[in-house]
Amino acid sequence: DTGVSQDPRHKITKRGQNVTFRCDPISEHNRLYWYRQTLGQGPEFLTYFQNEAQLEKSRLLSDRFSAERPKGSFSTLEIQRTEQGDSAMYLCASSLGGHSYEQYFGPGTRLTVT
């Protein structure tokens, strides 16, 4: 059990470019969550997957954002046409499933849009 991993850890991009982040949950965890966190704030929920099904999406997730979990294992979060307001830490978490909702977080991807 190596924990939740995220790649890349840091991303600097120019406004208008597309970026994609990857999250690998703890193996056998069937729930996966994406959050966004800005400085001084708590994480804000973006989206939730149970296996490969995306079951919940926040209204924060505009049409420029898309997330996938094609085989119920790793997940990707893509931001198209990035804006400076997208600069934040993007966090991924997983939980086992069943009645267990204890979340385990990855180290995050720090996005800076210039």
Next chain:
Amino acid sequence: KQEVTQIPAALSVPEGENLVLNCSFTDSAIYNLQWFRQDPGKGLTSLLLIQSSQREQTSGRLNASLDKSSGRSTLYIAASQPGDSATYLCAVTNTGNQFYFGTGTSLTVIP
């Protein structure tokens, strides 16, 4: 919509003191509540999870309590140490599909 508030926003204590962090939520129909710590620039580390049917959970020097009816939880840290310095966050969920976080309490323990 569930709203989570944490008080105080920042706290500074001398080493060895016992302290209490507070978390309140507006919708008492929660499924569980989880406490995390976050070090600067890092991800979140789970500390304690309390199911809605439980009143408290303990792990080492940490004790978390839950009062669903009043929409409150407290995290008690005994005999604080400099290594406890971090931001402490609480999160609640009503369904397990979406979690709501507070803005955290930034704790500094002075040696």
